[in-house]
Every structure is written in C-alpha cells, then in structure tokens.
Amino acid sequence: MKNTALTFFTAVPKQHNCAQAVAAGAGREALVPELAACGGGKAPGALCGALYALLLLAPESDHASLKEAFAAAAGAVTCREIKTGTLFPCTECVRLAAELSEKYL
Numbered sequence: 001m002k003n004t005a006l007t008f009f010t011a012v013p014k015q016h017n018c019a020q021a022v023a024a025g026a027g028r029e030a031l032v033p034e035l036a037a038c039g040g041g042k043a044p045g046a047l048c049g050a051l052y053a054l055l056l057l058a059p060e061s062d063h064a065s066l067k068e069a070f071a072a073a074a075g076a077v078t079c080r081e082i083k084t085g086t087l088f089p090c091t092e093c094v095r096l097a098a099e100l101s102e103k104y105l
Helices: 002-010 018-025 049-057 060-074 079-086 090-104
Strands: none
Touching (some): 002 018, 002 090, 018 049, 018 090, 049 090, 060 090
C-alpha cells in the first residue's frame, strides 16, 4: 500500500491530494471524491490530510494510538505544524500514513 499511495500522490499530472492518495492506496476509491477538499491543511481539525484519511480507514478505538505514532514520526498532527515547524515533507506524510495503515489495520 505504501508504494501505491506514493504513486497516486506523486503522479503527473497531479490527481490526488495527500488524503486521496492514502485512501486510493488502501483501495478505498469510494472515499477519494469525499477527500478532495482535505489536502493542504483543509482536513477537519486542521489535521494532516494523510493522517485524516488514515483515521477514516481505522476503527475509532485505534485513533489515539495512530495519532500518537504519526506525531512521533512527523513531529505533529496538523498540517501547519508539520509544514512550518517540523518540515516533514508531504510525501513522507503519505508514506507514513500508508505504512501505519499496513502495520495497524
């Protein structure tokens, strides 16, 4: 899934934002249109879009541990903090979310 999500995210021309790439990489194409507005810091709660998509794929009971694991690697959970504070690249956020989905889901 990790490689598939990255392929969706880095494809030229650009057709998927970070959230859409994670969903598509997990084979959840039905979520892709719903996530069109969730890239670039626009996911609910200002979360990283890749993390938001991961949370949509996961049971609610796993959300806290997934957020914790994501923050441990990326340095934060919101897009703004990641982009301006930790400087963790968006491609790495997609990779991380896909990796966590493989590990925990």
